[in-house]
Structures are given as structure tokens and as C-alpha cells.
Amino acid sequence: MKRLVRGPAGAPAGGRRSARRVVAGRLLHDDVVVRDEQAAVEPAVALRRIAFLLERALEPSFKVRAFRRAAATVDGLDLAELRRLSSGDGLRALPGVGEVTERVIREALAGEVPVYLRRLESIEGTPVVEGAAALRAALRGDCHCHSDWSDGGSDIREMAEAARDLGHEYMALTDHSPRLKVARGLSAERLREQLKVVAALNEELAPFRILTGIEVDILEDGSLDQEDELLERLDVVVASVHSKLSMDRAAMTRRMVRAVRNPRSDILGHPTGRLITGGRGRRAESSFDAEALFAACAETGTAVEVNSRPERQDPPKRLLRLAIEVGCLIAIDTDAHAPGQLDWQISGCERAFLCGATAERIVNALPAEALLTWTASTR
């Protein structure tokens, strides 16, 4: 298991990991279960409050409606009836009650403030721009960038100088791996060559630091597309799916879980692979069991990337909330392919803020040394 260690004074106290226990097949954190400390909330009140807060957070109206619809259903039932239904699978049979709203109702019935509501309440009162800016200010680097060694548009020095001028202390250079031929993925030999170039540049650019890295393809069987020996030497390994994105759910879950469990992977890149806008057109999310995947990430300390590219915005907010809820570490990266794109982090920060992320669990809010201690801890 990869753990964060506390950085120097003033650094985020990364890695506060709560004790976890598995309840009814899903992860439940001790730190998000609240009993008796706060007044119990009626299920319908909780559902309507969630709808209100989602609207405030600019969530699409179809999503908000789901909570109001569930609230309207719950209005017609008394608490005793709801309790009876919740002892089995009865809640799910109610009109308008789905997986998320069922969980909210169950938690409210158990006298807890539902986790979903608590996450939303935790950002209530802070303007979104302020919350996003605070997260951005906490970032010390970027863990996912490309150069013209693969499919980026600029050389390594130009990328590094742009990152430095944005105030970053480091930038992980994560060019593509061999099988991604369309992106001129680096063979083992070229990557070894790149490591020498980075070492020379680092002498010049110190104290700024280019961290060595790779965006390694997650192959169909979940293995990683580069030699183990090289992956072990690199500072940062981002593992991403770039091929067979529409494979069936069970196979994709196995594939991705295997990749995040690989001790050499540090960050899961653009988790769903979706494209929502832009020149490459649209692409649906890959289908996988997100609870199982994020549980594996939380367990092994593999961070989930918040990819800031406008055409990706990956993972979508509902999945990012889930990742945060189950205790995953987060990396807010740009996936920049050109220097100006290194400034896209603010959009990832905005989504992370809206989903309840705090600097304590963001790996690139760590100073370089602490980040490297974290990545090295499972190599």
C-alpha cells in the first residue's frame, strides 16, 4: 500500500487515511459516518436539500430532478413504512428511487446525515471561484504533461519553463508508451534516452524539477506497456486506458483494477476515457464497476486523476464524488500537450472543489520530495 507522508512544515498533511471497514459489500469510512452528533434528518428533507445544493453547484437539471422525484415518493410514506422497506430491497422498487437516492434514504433512516449531503454541505457558503482558487493555490506541480517526444507540440525545456513560470515547483513529464503508435509512444530505448535529457535539464533548471515519468497504456489484460525495470525507475507513473475503450463492463473492471493494483502505477489517468467536446468528437464513458475500481485505488494508494482538459473533464462529477467518498487520493493534472495548456488546472480544481476534494488528499499539493516518497513507497 502506498501512503502519503507528512511534508515539511506548511505542507499539506497528506495521507490522512481513515480506518475502513467493509459494510454490506461497500467501503464505509469511519470519518464519514456521523451518529448522534448531528440532528437526524428526515429522508425527504435530505433529498430536497441535496437537490438545492446541486442546483447551486451548477449540476445538470436531470440529476437534480432525480432527488426531487425521490423526495416526492418518500413524502407519500411514513417513516415506519420506509423502515420496513429499507430492511430489504423495497426502497429500490419505489418509483424514482435509484442507487444513490436509496443510500441517502437509508442513511437518513439510520439517524445519520447522509454522506452525499455532508459532502455538499461542506462546500456550502464558499463561492465556487474561491474554493477552486484555494485548491489551485495549494498545487505545487503537475503530474501529467507531454512533450514533442511523443504527441506534444513543444520540447521538454519549453514545457518545463512554462510550468516554472506558472509557479510550479515540479512537472512530471509523462510521454506515451510504445504501443500508442499514433502518439509516437516512446520505446524503452527512447525513454532511457529521455531520462538523460531530463537529468541534464534538471541541472540547469534547479530548483525547478522535471520529474521523470510516463503515461503508460493499460493493455487489454491490465498489464502496463513498458518494462518493469523502467517503470520502477521513474518518478511518476500515470496509467491510462487508450485502446478498446468500449470493452464490456466486467472485463474493463478487471483490466483497470489489475492496473491500479500494480505497485508501479501511481495515478489512474482520465478514468472513463470520455470525450465531451472538441475536434476529436464525442466518446462515451468506458463502462466499469466504479465502486470496485475506486475501492482498489483507495486500498493501494493509487491516485485518481482529475483530468483538466476541456474535452475530457474526466472523471465526471458523480464518479469524482464517489472516488472522494471511498477515500481515494486525487491528482489534479492538465495532461498538457503545449505550454499554454499547463494553465488549465483551474478547471480541474473547480470540479474537485464541487465534489468535496480538499488539499489534504491531493498528491500534487505535496512538495516534490513528499510526492516522490509516496510514489516510491510501492515500487
Ligand SMILES: [Zn+2]
Ligand atoms: Zn491519455
Ligand SMILES: [Zn+2]
Ligand atoms: Zn496524456
